[in-house]
Amino acid sequence: MINSSGRSGDAEVAIAAAAAGADVVRTLYGQRLARIDKGAGDFATAADVAAEKAILDVIRAARPEDAVLGEEGGQHGGADAERQWLVDPLCGTLNYAVASMLVAVNVALRDGAAAVADPFSGEVFCTDGETAWVRSEGADAPLVPEPATRLVDVNLDPPFPNAPGFRATDLLAHPDFVARFRPRVVSTTLALAWVAAGKRAAYITDGGDLSDSVHFAAGIALCRAAGCVVTGIDGAPVGPAGRGLVVAADAETHELLMAMICGRA
Known part of the structure; x- marks a missing residue:
């Protein structure tokens, strides 16, 4: 029984x-x-369709x-509703x-609780909007x-709205990036949950305002609830005027990445 309030x-x-949704994807x-x-x-x-229905x-x-x-x-219900859920039933x-x-x-x-499920590890990464935890085999x-x-983790999937000022591929060839980090490309936002969980040092993607993206x-x-540093590729807050996403496990990693991106974004 789900708590009703x-x-x-x-x-x-x-x-x-x-x-x-994860049960459907796995099945x-x-x-x-x-x-x-x-x-x-x-x-x-x-x-995708069956998982969304289950959700x-x-x-x-x-x-x-x-x-x-x-x-x-x-859209199901009014787009201007006070409470709206954003659902991506199968990212990847x-x-x-x-x-x-x-x-x-x-x-x-929106502006509240969230969960990211890994259908194959069985982990569900969760937040109530204030704290963040992972649930696995019934334990948090x-x-x-x-x-x-x-x-x-660097998202290399199109579109690339901030090119030619910012290209993720240029970052991968940056001497400081090569010296300090190792790139990964998993092509799913599961990598964001991995930053929150300490499995990734950072995640970078091009784009516009991603704050209300399914x-x-x-x-x-x-990532915000876990204490990660979350900005756009220009260092500005993620929001209506946002440009992509840079999420880092700590301020030092974020500063290093922004220094590499600076002048290109």
Whole structure:
């Protein structure tokens, strides 16, 4: 039974919804699935659609008055609703379609609770908007960002709205980056949860305002609650005038990356 009220109740709704989506993603993994063409080389699979339905069912049962924006199904309820959930049922569809397990299920209440589920590890990374933790096998542990891995995940997927001023590929060739960090490209926002959990030192992506993106809202909420440094690629706060995303486990890592980006963004 999901707690029906309060901030902690919203977190449990987010966790239950993300876990429901993850169950679908895991169950359908490796099957030949119908594809829905989105244009420009992008597509959804039947798993995306089924996972989003499972997530919506949980949210509707627990929060029937809330609006939901889903990547596949679009807007449910008023877009100007006081409470709106942002749902990305399968982040990493291209990975999933070729039987790669690097995917995430993202559920976030705008300006509130959020959860990111890893369907294959069984971990659900969570926040109530103030604190952040990971739930695994029924046990909760706090998320503790840590830069020691020196692994920086860089999103190389288009579009690149800030080019030619900023190109992620240029950063990978920067002498200071090569000397201090090791790049990773997993092509899923699961990497944001990994920054919060100390599995990555930082995450970088191009883009515009990502604060209300179904793809990024849950990961941003997690990282903020865990104490990560979260800005755009220009160092400004993430928001309506934002430009991409730089999330670092600590201030020193963020400063190093911004120094490399400076003059290019």
